Amino acid sequence: MKRQLVNPAGTEATYDRLHFSQANRVDDLIWVAGQVGVDPGTGRPADGMDAQARLAFDGLRTVLEAAGAGLADVVEITTFHTDLRGEIAEFVRVKDEYLPDRYPAWTAIGVTQLALPELLVEIRAVAVRGSGSD
Template identity: 60%
Template sequence: MKSNQQRQSIVPSAFRTRYENFHYSPAVRVGDIVWVSGQVGTDSEGRVGIDMTEQARFAFDALKCVLEQAGATLADVVELNTFHTQMRQEIQAFVAVKDEYFPSDYPAWTAVGVTELARAEFRIEIRAVAVVGSGGR
């Protein structure tokens, strides 16, 4: 296997505790493709956002952090999958925040309503796939 095809776990320092406690990589990069694990609505200290808007911003900020550690940017995201506990009530608030992070050249996106996430107070989880360098920004 070529060296650029080696599997690389991406673990930013802010994610080290979660990596050690829950045994998962925040992202995995193989070649130019980065798969980012689900990001939830907490800030860097683990505080849960008070509403959908704040949780979405926290999750997108975490996504951006993980991508940067992997050598990618939000512009390189080709696919988003989002999981919502209150999708019908909060989808417009989520879309408004998503559009702040993806104002053009939108990635493919699938939104799924779910009954629960890892913690009862979580309203959103965002996972992504990026192709490093594909965004051209």
């Protein structure tokens, strides 16, 4: 077994500056680092939970695809929220669009802050490549 670092195109600066990979893959297991709602074009957080959650899930999908997997292969998510009670319903609506069935295990955690003051949510995941196909 050999560990593979997964850093899709466009994430190299994060790897170089902050010294972490977007994901690590060992065989079919993939651990994805926290994904946030930052617009890749502007580098700024999107406005509101809906937009941030969508960008975070889009980032998660991109990292998983670079690791040879997809959203259907996600077996666990951990989400971090700066307003867990106030925005959880909106987050769930978006989550269910990206993970519409065969729901992964999920832990939601309320936090006082994330990496940028405007961030509302961060999503990390564990996936098993090929587990989402029937």
